[in-house]
Amino acid sequence: MSAFSRFTPLINALPATVPFVGPEAIERNRGLEVKARIGANENGFGPAPSVLQAIAEAAPSTWKYNDPENFALKQALAAHLGCRPENLAIGEGIDSLLGQIVRLVIEPGFSVVTSLGAYPTFNFHVTGHGGRLVTVPYVDDREDLDGLLDAVRRENPPLVYFANPDNPMGSWWNADSVVAFALAVPETSLLILDEAYCETAPAGSTPAIEALLDRPNVIRTRTFSKAYGLAGARIGYAISTPGTAAAFDKIRNHFGMARISTAAALAALADQDYLGKVIDRIAGSRERIAQIARDNGLTPLPSATNFVAIDCGRDGAYAKSIVDGLMDYGVFIRMPGVAPLNRCIRVSAGPESDMALLEQALPLVLKSL
Amino acid sequence: MSAFSRFTPLINALPATVPFVGPEAIERNRGLEVKARIGANENGFGPAPSVLQAIAEAAPSTWKYNDPENFALKQALAAHLGCRPENLAIGEGIDSLLGQIVRLVIEPGFSVVTSLGAYPTFNFHVTGHGGRLVTVPYVDDREDLDGLLDAVRRENPPLVYFANPDNPMGSWWNADSVVAFALAVPETSLLILDEAYCETAPAGSTPAIEALLDRPNVIRTRTFSKAYGLAGARIGYAISTPGTAAAFDKIRNHFGMARISTAAALAALADQDYLGKVIDRIAGSRERIAQIARDNGLTPLPSATNFVAIDCGRDGAYAKSIVDGLMDYGVFIRMPGVAPLNRCIRVSAGPESDMALLEQALPLVLKSL
Numbered sequence: 001m002s003a004f005s006r007f008t009p010l011i012n013a014l015p016a017t018v019p020f021v022g023p024e025a026i027e028r029n030r031g032l033e034v035k036a037r038i039g040a041n042e043n044g045f046g047p048a049p050s051v052l053q054a055i056a057e058a059a060p061s062t063w064k065y066n067d068p069e070n071f072a073l074k075q076a077l078a079a080h081l082g083c084r085p086e087n088l089a090i091g092e093g094i095d096s097l098l099g100q101i102v103r104l105v106i107e108p109g110f111s112v113v114t115s116l117g118a119y120p121t122f123n124f125h126v127t128g129h130g131g132r133l134v135t136v137p138y139v140d141d142r143e144d145l146d147g148l149l150d151a152v153r154r155e156n157p158p159l160v161y162f163a164n165p166d167n168p169m170g171s172w173w174n175a176d177s178v179v180a181f182a183l184a185v186p187e188t189s190l191l192i193l194d195e196a197y198c199e200t201a202p203a204g205s206t207p208a209i210e211a212l213l214d215r216p217n218v219i220r221t222r223t224f225s226k227a228y229g230l231a232g233a234r235i236g237y238a239i240s241t242p243g244t245a246a247a248f249d250k251i252r253n254h255f256g257m258a259r260i261s262t263a264a265a266l267a268a269l270a271d272q273d274y275l276g277k278v279i280d281r282i283a284g285s286r287e288r289i290a291q292i293a294r295d296n297g298l299t300p301l302p303s304a305t306n307f308v309a310i311d312c313g314r315d316g317a318y319a320k321s322i323v324d325g326l327m328d329y330g331v332f333i334r335m336p337g338v339a340p341l342n343r344c345i346r347v348s349a350g351p352e353s354d355m356a357l358l359e360q361a362l363p364l365v366l367k368s369l
Numbered sequence: 370m371s372a373f374s375r376f377t378p379l380i381n382a383l384p385a386t387v388p389f390v391g392p393e394a395i396e397r398n399r400g401l402e403v404k405a406r407i408g409a410n411e412n413g414f415g416p417a418p419s420v421l422q423a424i425a426e427a428a429p430s431t432w433k434y435n436d437p438e439n440f441a442l443k444q445a446l447a448a449h450l451g452c453r454p455e456n457l458a459i460g461e462g463i464d465s466l467l468g469q470i471v472r473l474v475i476e477p478g479f480s481v482v483t484s485l486g487a488y489p490t491f492n493f494h495v496t497g498h499g500g501r502l503v504t505v506p507y508v509d510d511r512e513d514l515d516g517l518l519d520a521v522r523r524e525n526p527p528l529v530y531f532a533n534p535d536n537p538m539g540s541w542w543n544a545d546s547v548v549a550f551a552l553a554v555p556e557t558s559l560l561i562l563d564e565a566y567c568e569t570a571p572a573g574s575t576p577a578i579e580a581l582l583d584r585p586n587v588i589r590t591r592t593f594s595k596a597y598g599l600a601g602a603r604i605g606y607a608i609s610t611p612g613t614a615a616a617f618d619k620i621r622n623h624f625g626m627a628r629i630s631t632a633a634a635l636a637a638l639a640d641q642d643y644l645g646k647v648i649d650r651i652a653g654s655r656e657r658i659a660q661i662a663r664d665n666g667l668t669p670l671p672s673a674t675n676f677v678a679i680d681c682g683r684d685g686a687y688a689k690s691i692v693d694g695l696m697d698y699g700v701f702i703r704m705p706g707v708a709p710l711n712r713c714i715r716v717s718a719g720p721e722s723d724m725a726l727l728e729q730a731l732p733l734v735l736k737s738l
Contacts, residue, residue, distance in 0.1 A: 002585045003612025004559050006527050007473050014619040022624075024436040037433065046432045055428045055629070062424070062601040062633065063415045064406065065594075067393035092461060096622050104380050105373070121624075128620050158375050190373050216371045225434075232431040232628030243372025250383040251497050253465050255391075255490075258627040259601030260424070264431065 010108055010130045019121040023332045035330030036354035041167065041197075041307045043229035044350035045281050047264065048274035051230070054267035058260045066262050068254040073262055076269050077237060082209050086242035089249075092256050094196055094221045094236035097248075099125040101219060101238075104247050105158040105190055106131040113151045114161040115143040117168065117338040119194065122161050131159070138341060141301055141309070142171040145181045152189050160185060163194035165201050168336040168346050170303030175207040182207075182218050190244075193220045197305035199227035199275065200282050205304060209239065216241045226306055227279060228268040233261035282306045285349035292359050296366055301344070309336070309344040316342035318369070325365035331357050379477060379499045388490040392701045404699030405723035410536065410566075410676045412598035413719035414650050416633065417643035420599070423636030427629045435631050437623040442631055445638050446606060450578050455611035458618075461625050463565055463590045463605035466617075468494040470588060470607075473616050474527040474559055475500040482520045483530040484512040486537065486707040488563065491530050500528070507710060510670055510678070511540040514550045521558050529554060532563035534570050537705040537715050539672030544576040551576075551587050559613075562589045566674040568596035568644065569651050574673060578608065585610045595675055596648060597637040602630035651675045654718035661728050665735055670713070678705070678713040685711035687738070694734035700726050 023034045037044060074085035091097035098121065106112065108130030114122060116135035126133055134155050136147040143166050152160055162181070165172040173181075178193070185191045198206045212218045220239040225231035235257070238245065268275070289308040290300035299311040312319045319335050322345050326333055331354075335345045347358065392403045406413060443454035460466040467490065475481065477499030483491060485504035495502055503524050505516040512535050521529055531550070534541040542550075547562070554560045567575045581587045589608040594600035604626070607614065637644070658677040659669035668680040681688045688704050691714050695702055700723075704714045716727065 002583075002610050003616060004474070004585045006557050006559065007616060008476055011473050011616065011619060016615065016618055018437065018618065018623050020437070020623070022434065022437045024440060025438050028440065040434055042434060043432050046429060052428050055431070056425060059421050059424045060415060063412050063598040065391065065409055065411060065600045068387065068389065068391045069394050071393060071397065092622065092625050092627075095624055099622060104376050107377055187373075188375050190375065214371075216373045229432040231434045234625060234627050241371050246385065247372060247376060247380060249385055249387065250380060253461065253468060254387050254389070255464055256461050256603060258461075258603050258630050260629055261627050 014128060019124045026327060026332065030327065032327060033330055034332045036350065036357040037332050038348040038350045038354050038358065039332040039334040040231070041226060041305070041348045042231045043226060043278065043282070043306060044354060045229060045278045047229040048268060048271045050271045050274065051264050051267045054263045055260055058263035062259050064259060065255050066257045066259040070257060070262065073265055076266055080269055081239065083213060083239060084242070087213060087239055087245055089238040089245045090257060091236050091238065091248070091252065092234040093225060094194065094223045095121050096234070096256070097221055097236050097238050098122050098192070100248055100252055101190070101192060102126055102129050102131065102159065103251055111155045111157040112159045112161070113148060113155060113157045115148065117336050117341040118143065118161060118163060119167055120337060138169065141169045141341070142166065142173065145173060145177060149181060149184055152185055156186070157189055159190050159192070161192045161194065163196065164205065165197040165304035167197065167305065169309045169341060169344070170301060170305045170307055172201055172205045172304035174204055179207045179211050182212050182215065185217065187217045189217060191218045193218060195220050196223045197226055198222060200279055200306050201304035214241065216244050219244060224265050224268055227275060227282070229278065230261070230264055230268060233264050234258065235261050235265045282349040285355060288355045289347050289349065289358070292355070292362060296362050307346055307348040309346050311344050314343060319343055319345050321369055322365055325368060326358070326361050329357065329361035329364070331361045383497060388493045395696060395701065399696065401696060402699055403701045405719065405726040406701050407717040407719045407723050407727065408701040408703040409600070410595060410674070410717045411600045412595060412647065412675060413723060414598060414647045416598040417637060417640045419640045419643065420633050420636045423632045424629055427632035431628050433628060434624050435626045435628040439626060439631065442634055445635055449638055450608065452578050452582055452608060453611070456582060456608055456614055458607040458614045459626060460605050460607070460617070460621065461603040462594060463563065463592045464490050465603070465625070466590055466605050466607050467491050467561070469617055469621055470559070470561060471495055471498050471500065471528065472620055480524045480526040481528045481530070482517060482524060482526045484517065486705050486710040487512065487530060487532060488536055489706060507538065510538045510710070511535065511542065514542060514546060518550060518553055521554055525555070526558055528559050528561070530561045530563065532565065533574065534566045534673035536566065536674065538678045538710060538713070539670060539674045539676055541570055541574045541673040543573055548576045548580050551581050551584065554586065556586045558586060560587045562587060564589055565592045566595055567591060569648055569675050570673040583610065585613050588613060593634045593637055596644060596651070598647065599630070599633055599637060602633050603627065604630050604634040651718040654724060657724045658716050658718065658727070661724070661731060665731050676715050676717040678715050680713050683712060684708070688712055688714050690738050691734055694737060695727070695730050698726065698730035698733070700730045
């Protein structure tokens with residue numbers, strides 16, 4: 001393939017690999033149809049009726065660019081969270097914000113601390129900016145706060161990533177431990193506290209907003225993609241000090257947010273009743289997934305998220321054969337990427353029709369292996 | 370403001386300025402209401418009814434991430450344009466693609482050639498990656514192809530930007546001149562040929578797709594934001610060789626596209642009848658703007674875009690007082706940022722109700738100055 005001859009050395013050295021293969025690509029590549037879409041930690045319970053109404057109302061004005069200051073959404077989020085609009089930055093999903101954060105602090109060769117097997121898209125951005133990943137193994141299927149802190153003290157990295165609750169294992173720490181960890185991270189290291197799944201986490205596991213709001217070296221990231229059911233709308237936000245939050249304005253795509261998406265996020269935030277109902281449904285679906293796992297001799301792990309990691313008791317090749325085998329029945333799931341986490345498969349919560357397909361297919365797959 | 374202490378030197382050196390202030394910010398800051406939104410080169414004729422239908426149908430599935438490979442949109446665009454899907458990269462508007470292109474080729478201190486007064490968001494991205502802008506003045510309100518080529522030969526820059534038709538002046542070159550220019554740019558310089566406004570340009574001004582399709586150092590950028598009336602949806606695309614187009618995959622936000630936006634773009638592309646009607650309306654509105662200008666003793670410039678630059682015959686301060694004065698009447702327009710272009714104001718095409726407001730307000734503003 002003939003390509004431009006003068007990309008930067010960093011770009012030329014980057015692999016063409018992508019963080020995730022989408023279910024649509026699997027369908028195309030394998031000639032199969034996804035019937036139960038429970039692999040990407042989307043929320044099959046869908047957005048609220050009030051959100052669909054807001055989308056319909058916003059549609060005719062999609063000829064207008066979105067307000068580049070995201071004024072209304074920042075106001076609404078600030079009121080909801082109990083902070084100031086100046087504490088917030090808005091982006092096209094947490095993925096986009098992660099990319100921006102990496103760009104803010106990483107030059108080629110700089111070290112970045114994260115957990116071994118944590119969010120691949122973060123690693124994608126780190127590698128894309130020439131950062132050097134320093135990984136800390138999980139302990140008992142949880143990210144290792146002490147180990148992360150040791151690595152931070154040893155490496156003095158500009159950037160540290162920690163997710164609570166965790167993806168891909170669904171595990172979590174209590175709020176006190178998270179706050180103690182965040183306060184122990186030296187002010188020369190920027191901590192990303194990824195809270196993509198905080199809405200589905202048990203009480204007492206998410207630090208209060210004010211607990212870390214005065215820390216310029218802490219950025220908490222959240223999203224409308226999970227509990228709010230708006231993954232396709234691409235709306236994430238970051239919470240930090242006004243000074244740190246303002247740095248995004250130096251580099252972000254100011255007109256990058258979709259207008260309909262913003263209207264959807266505003267409506268979703270306003271409909272906390274619906275959110276509460278969905279969280280209950282997710283909890284019920286987690287139980288259903290766990291029971292299906294147990295019925296098949298597998299071990300579901302506790303989960304604070306909208307998915308359940310299931311320990312299949314053998315190695316990554318075995319888990320992968322289950323993932324691939326389920327897709328033969330149209331059941332799309334995923335699995336962690338590295339050992340020992342990859343002894344597990346990862347199943348997202350979803351409606352009963354999806355659960356029924358999983359329940360039917362899993363024993364057939366296991367028997368065939 | 371307390372900010373993280375260890376942003377990169379490049380980030381610390383960046384100004385907090387943004388490329389454009391949105392009309393919503395003007396409303397908030399000045400306590401005024403925008404009644405005629407004809408400043409951002411949006412398309413007030415709006416998207417097609419078939420697009421609104423597609424949005425309504427896509428809304429319930431916005432809980433799903435968009436296909437990260439943008440397979441369907443690439444297929445449809447390739448069929449429409451007469452190229453292969455591999456020739457295409459999709460992004461969250463041209464703005465996002467411009468940021469990615471800059472990142473692919475620019476390291477701090479590298480030179481970038483563009484026209485003095487051309488698209489500010491491109492400059493924002495260049496500065497954001499530490500690039501050094503080398504600007505070539507317009508000649509007769511057109512970007513100067515010979516001057517750009519001289520600068521390219523002198524500087525050997527990794528990156529060159531040229532828009533045809535041009536923004537903010539609305540001027541254009543014929544296709545033969547553009548092709549000759551593109552072929553003369555050395556293969557060590559990547560040429561961005563920004564064709565955001567190509568749909569509204571006169572016949573013979575846009576090179577055939579195949580004319581530059583084998584040039585690894587040429588990327589043509591296009592958008593659904595202008596003629597297609599989908600600025601708020603954020604869908605742009607780049608056309609180049611497969612090798613160059615593939616480079617975007619190394620750094621882009623793979624799950625960055627909104628799902629409803631993609632559905633809207635597919636429907637808009639399929640409805641070329643509606644596009645044709647809108648292009649006629651835009652042409653009619655350009656005539657209307659030009660007549661209003663002439664009626665007030667001002668000089669409209671010829672335009673190949675969905676806006677008209679109007680020469681107000683004096684300096685930038687005078688033009689700015691017209692821009693500000695029109696906003697007192699709720700008429701939002703913009704103007705070029707640098708001399709001598711800033712003797713002009715820039716008015717976007719729009720429905721007759723907007724034109725009537727402009728027609729009413731402009732003489733009152735001019736009389737008051």
